[in-house]
Amino acid sequence: MADTRTPLLEAKGICKYFGGLKAVEEVDMQIMQGEIFGIIGPNGAGKTTFFNVCTGIYPPTKGKIYFEGEDITGISPEKAAQKRIARTFQNLQLFKFMTVLDNVKIGCHIKTSSNLFDAVVRTKKYHRDEEYAIEKSLDILRSIDLYEYRDTMAGNLSYGMQRKVEIARALALDPKILLLDEPAAGMNPPETRSLMEFIKMLNQEGYTITVIEHDMKFVMNSCSRILVLNFGEKIFEGTPDEVKVNQEVQSAYFGRGLVAGEALK
Amino acid sequence: MSKVKELFNKYQVLAYIVLLALLCVVPFALPKAVYVRYACNILMYATLAGSLNIINGYSGQTCLGQAGFFAIGAYTMGALSTKFGISFWLLLPLAGILAAFVGFLVSLPTLKLKGIYLSIVTLGASEIIRIIAQTWTPVTGGAMGIKQIPYPEMFGLDTFRPKYYYFIFLFIGVIFLFVTKRVLQSRVGRAWISIREDEIAAKSLGVQTSFYKSLNFMYGAFWAGVVGCAYAPFVNYIEASQFSTDTGFNVLAMIVIGGQGTLIGPIVGSTIVTLLTESLRFLESWRYVIYAVLIIAMMWLRPQGIAGASRSILAGGKIKRKKQAAGAEGGATNG
Amino acid sequence: MEYFLNQLVNGLCQGAIYALMAIGYSVIVGVVGMVTFAYGEIMMIGAFGAYYVFQFVGINLPIALLAAFASSFLLGIIVYKLCYERFFNAPRHISLLCTIGFSMLIKNLVQIVFGPETKPVLNIIDNRTFNIPLGGAISIDLKLLQIVVMILVVVLAVTLTLFFNRTRAGVALRAVSQNKDAAYLMGINVKRTAMLGNCIGCGFGGIAGILLAIYYYSISTTTWGGFSMKAFAASVLGGLVDLRMSALGGLCIGIVENLGITISSATFRDVFAFGFLIIMLVLRPQGFASKKGNRV
Known part of the structure; x- marks a missing residue:
């Protein structure tokens, strides 16, 4: 997959150390417009840390991050969101005590701009923003099959549904790139399947998606390219087929057991 | 129902x-003027507690220094009206703005701080304000305080009578509720609540948490200042000890007893606390003992407050799975 | 210059008492995991315990200190049962308000039972003053009282450190302070250990209370809220759970406020204390403590 376009999101030599712990070491990554990019690796490989560096939660110890060719190294999460880099979290950071609709409405924050004054006087801008937020949120909820749960408190939903709400909320940013941290964790197989279909559909609509996932079937069937991390280092990058046959990946990630290896087939 | x-x-x-x-x-x-006074107190504390509720209940910071903002408002009124004879109605917004400015200053060091660190800064700031009020004699009258604060003009009514002063507090309270309700239903209010519920998530959605926290402090302080401005002529005499941390704790107790994160909570809390402390006046010191026992009992029996804190992280973090949840799980498999 | 140096000595001594208060406070916060606003009243009860020893037993400092420790220790049990035990998993403001309520309760009960007037605490320690020349015309005055207080604080701090490091109960306390779940899994009775920690912290507060009373020659029933806030502030400066740093925080606050009043009037004492706290927190949001590791 040699490509001459400028990548949408690019990481160059990213290192992240926590004291003496090297969580991420010299990782390069290039995500192109319109692909589904997978990041895999055993537990503790530094995937989530890498994600957090990319979305501004942590500044990197070394290295640079470019978004649409612009250097965004060390920007705050708010700024990253304003550049329309949207993400979900591994351990679900939903507003549990708010309704599903309100959750998604907060996602519309950066797309609206009314301030305190607008709110008090109820200016045109306020009405426009509110209308936009509600319409947009309901649209997204319809597309992700959550419309009927719009007035349910988010924390009351099942785990799989909560993950979908989080994706819906991220979509409200109109993201240029969507980073999903283990979106299928805690889902049962049918849920996982439907999520995969949904992600593929989003991709066809033009969203660029990066996904960290443990579910091999999920990654192999949906991603166009895969980055493999182990102990914070990049050990391989390539298409799902290349990853399947790569020896290093096999031994590092899947261990020596046959059972794990068979999961690939 | x-x-x-x-x-x-x-x-x-x-x-x-x-x-x-x-x-x-x-x-x-x-029937009695003294009852009208209680009614005035209830309205005043309801608005003051409401202003604290903006900070504690809606953006989830634990501010313990509301007495400081309250003092700013009261002293603005006390000093400027006695020295320059400026009208109450002009000072009302000015007191709010000054308090909001102080709120902004207090919010600056707290932006990086969380939880209890933030609380101690607000508490310290409120103490500093009180000590300044106690010592800056040329302006605040020092330990002597400010006496004979002029009563506001209002359609030629005798506002020194609580019967008419009541309407000033009612006016402020209604405006406060009206404006606050509008703010909470907007993008700004949602941003505050999102900070309360999950700051990291709020950030990742592009909510500039520092800005909104600061704004939240300023908004809460603004109303505390406005109430303070109305308080000064009502009691006619202000001095620093009226704005001690105990006053702040008292207001905090109101919102926790009433219920945080709801508009009705502070009103309920203010009503209960005021009626209780006023009606037990004949017990002298014992009434504070009863009040203290009530606070502890409330925390044991109904920590979410009488009116019930909003369904939020403040309520204790338990989510009841009801019918909806069952339906949701059913939906998940085919969804 | 001489005034300045004398104020430095006063600051050191007062700072030493604040350090003791802060150590007690940090033990409570560390082991229980919640802050308290009843600490001032706990100190007051300790001071009263010692005061009645002076009244009925006579001037016997060791017994008085023991009485202060014991009365605050016992009060600690009540605080723990009322304000903490139920609320380990509740939002923090609930136990916070409980301690505020408890502090009101104790303050008013004490005023009812013991009377609201300030009680004198005189002649506990010989009112001798040593004049120490520092070369030239400069000399500083050192009161016997100040020497005794400082020595006592150091001895108590060392004792507590030894207790935490050398005894079974002390190690259990440290474990609970670091990770309640892990401590529970290791077979430590977390609730009882937390209560013990709370009581020890309170006991130290009680001793600090009587030292303050001796230092100011009186016990009032109303000034303790301010001391409670100083203890809180010092503990926050030290990062809340780090005993050594909290002690340093207390010392700093004592010195800063005593030096501060050399350039203004004594009424600004608290402005310097809290101003220092706020500035420090702006510069170092986690207080003096460098890492989270150094707990209790």
Whole structure:
């Protein structure tokens, strides 16, 4: 997959150390417009840390991050969101005590701009923003099959549904790139399947998606390219087929057991 | 019950007007002037507690220094009206703005801080304000305080009588509720609540948490300042000890007893606390003992407050899985 | 210059008492995991315990200190049962308000039972003053009282450190302070250990209370809220759970406020204390403590 376009999101030599712990070491990554990019690796490989560096939660110890060719190294999460880099979290950071609709409405924050004054006087801008937020949120909820749960408190939903709400909320940013941290964790197989279909559909609509996932079937069937991390280092990058046959990946990630290896087939 | 709610929603405006009319009759219906005074106190503390509720209840910071903002408002009124004879109605917004400015200053060091660190800064700031009020004699009258603060002009009514002063507090309270309700239903209010519920998530959605926290402090301080401005002529005499941390704790107790994160909570809390402490006046010191026991008992029996804190992280973090949840799980498999 | 140096000595001594208060406070916060606003009243009860020893037993400092420790220790049990035990998993403001309520309760009960007037605490320690020349015309005055207080604080701090490091109960306390779940899994009775920690912290507060009373020659029933806030502030400066740093925080606050009043009037004492706290927190949001590791 040699490509001459400028990548949408690019990481160059990213290192992240926590004291003496090297969580991420010299990782390069290039995500192109319109692909589904997978990041895999055993537990503790530094995937989530890498994600957090990319979305501004942590500044990197070394290295640079470019978004649409612009250097965004060390920007705050708010700024990253304003550049329309949207993400979900591994351990679900939903507003549990708010309704599903309100959750998604907060996602519309950066797309609206009314301030305190607008709110008090109820200016045109306020009405426009509110209308936009509600319409947009309901649209997204319809597309992700959550419309009927719009007035349910988010924390009351099942785990799989909560993950979908989080994706819906991220979509409200109109993201240029969507980073999903283990979106299928805690889902049962049918849920996982439907999520995969949904992600593929989003991709066809033009969203660029990066996904960290443990579910091999999920990654192999949906991603166009895969980055493999182990102990914070990049050990391989390539298409799902290349990853399947790569020896290093096999031994590092899947261990020596046959059972794990068979999961690939 | 749901029918009542439906009716209420249908005739919402009408319901509010009736309620307001009833509130307007209150001072004339009460038999004794001292009862009207209690009513004034209830309204005043309801708004003050409401202003603290903006900070503690809606953006989830634990501010313990509301007495400081309150003092700023009261001293603005006390000093400027006695020295320069500026009208109360002009000072009302000015006091709010000054308090909001102080709120902004206090919010600056707290932006990086969380939880209890933030609380101690607000507490310290409130103490500093009180000590300045106690010592800056040329302006605040020092330990002597400021006496004979002029009563506001209001359609030529004798505002020194609580019967009429009541309407000033009612006016402020109604405006406060009206404005706050609008703010909470907007993008700004949602941003505050999102910070309370999950700051990291809020950030990742592009909510500039520092800005909104600061704004939240300023908004809460603004109203505390406005209430303070109305308080000064009401009591006619202000001095620093009226704005001690105990005053701040008292207001905090009101919102926790009433219920945080709801608009009605502070009103309920203020009513209960004021009625209790006033009606038990004959017990002298024992009334504080009873008040203290009430606070502890409330925390044991109903920590979410009488009116019930909003369904939020403040309520204790337990989510009840009801019918909806079961339906949701059913939906998940085919969804 | 001489005034300045004398104020430095006063600051050191007062700072030493604040350090003791802060150590007690940090033990409570560390082991229980919740802050308290009843600490001032706990100190007051300790001071009263010692005061009645002076009244009925006579001037016997060791017994008085023991009485202060014991009375605050016992009060600690009540605080723990009322304000903490139920609320380990509740939002923090609930136990916070409980301690505020408890502090009101104790303050008013004490005023009812013991009377609201300030009680004198005189002649506990010989009112001798040593004049120490520092070369030239400069000399500083050192009161016997100040020497005794400082020595006592150091001895108590060392004792507590030894207790935490050398005894079974002390190690259990440290474990609970670091990770309640892990401590529970290791077979430590977390609730009882937390209560013990709370009581020890309170006991130290009680001793600090009587030292303050001796230092100011009186016990009032109203000034303790301010001391409670100083203890809180010092503990926050030290990062809340780090005993050594909290002690340093207390010392700093004592010195800063005593030096501060050399350039203004004594009424600004608290402005310097809290101003220092706020500035420090702006510069170092986690207080003096460098890492989270150094707990109790």
